[in-house]
Amino acid sequence: MVSWLADVGAGTLNKLRAIGRATQILWGAVVAKPQPIKHFPLVIKQMHVVGVKSLSIIVVSGLFIGMVMALQGYTILVDYGAEGSLGPMVALSLLRELGPVVTALLFAGRAGSALTAEIGLMKATEQLSSLEMMAVDPLRRIIAPRLWAGLISMPMLAIIFSAVGIIGGHLVGVDWLGVDAGSYWSIMQATVEWEEDVVNGVIKSIVFAFVVTWISVFKGYDAVPTSEGISKATTETVVYSSLAVLGLDFVLTALMFGI
Template sequence: MLDNVASLGRNVLASVAGAGQAMMMLLRALIGKPQLRKSWPLLMQQMYSVGVLSLVIIVVSGLFIGMVLGLQGYTILVDFGAEQSLGPMVALSLLRELGPVVTALLFAGRAGSALTAEIGLMKATEQLSSLEMMAVDPLRRVIAPRFWAGFYSMPLLALIFSAVGIYGGYLVGVRWLGVDDGAFWSVMQANVEWGQDILNGFIKSLVFAFVVTWIALHKGYHCVPTSVGISRATTSTVVTASLAVLGLDFVLTALMFG
């Protein structure tokens, strides 16, 4: 009985300590004199590996999710003679929910796991320690550019996802199933608002970008430096980031659209 209470306390203490560690890592990586000349090439390199290389999976899944939305929405809406509402249905569900959330989940799987594994291996092979030996702060040199790259890339990816998804819905709804072209766009325009829908979706993707990148970096930087530790950290990145995204999405949706 007492052992159980003790293990509960140990777990709580460990998770609080983990949160504190993650916070300290982020603060020490980001706060400081900006050195644009040094950090710009590093940021470009990371933007490439985190953002550009994720583009293919984002575009393909966006297109298919938009097409599925178009197909499913059409079969339901046509029963009520309301197939003109297909446009707003596809656009609103992509802009408000699916765009930011699915992008964040894919991003956690595609880029977050890679970040964790890379940094974990750097730690295991003592590259981070060698950087410190050479008086280079690994937080500034390794963590900060990766964080900013994730933070800038993911909202862009979410925007691309939504745009491609809407086009996919257009392809299926208008080109294949024969919803009226003009009605599709005009009803969509009558129902989608800049501030309410596009901006709120963008804010969501900013929050998710922050959380997913932060979790990935923290798990890598504080992993157990063995092969088992790295594999656990990578798994834990994907699981924790996905859960955090889904939980936060509910909170954000309740705040924005509640």
């Protein structure tokens, strides 16, 4: 009984220490002495790695998710003669939920795991220590550009995801199943609100971007510098990011769209 209590205590303390280290990394990378102009080229390079290279998976999944939603929604809505509401159904589910959430999950799998592995390997091969030897702060030189690149790229990816998904819904709903093109767009326009739906979706995806990139760089920076440690850190990045995104999504939805 006593040893069980001690285990619980040790586990809690470890978690708290990890949160503390993560906050230190965030502080050192973002808040303490930022050099936006000097590090801007590094951010561009990282945006290419995490943003541009994720574009294909985002566009393809967005297209297919929009198409599937139009197909599924149509079979239900047509029973009530309400297939004109297909547009708002596809647009609202993409803008409010699927766009930010699925983008964040894909981003964690595609870019987050790569960030963790890269930084972890830098640590294992003592590149980070070498930087410190040369009086270059690895937090500012390595971590900060990756954090910023993730934070900027992911909301953009989420917007592209939603837009492509709506086009996919149009492809299936209008061009294939024969929903009226005018009612697809006009009822969508009448239903979707700029602030309520689009801006809230972007806010969601900014929060997810922050959480996913933070977890990714922290797991890499904090990894045990062995091959086993890096593999564990990469797995944990994907698992923790996905859980955090899904959990936060409920909280944010309750705050934004709840009563």
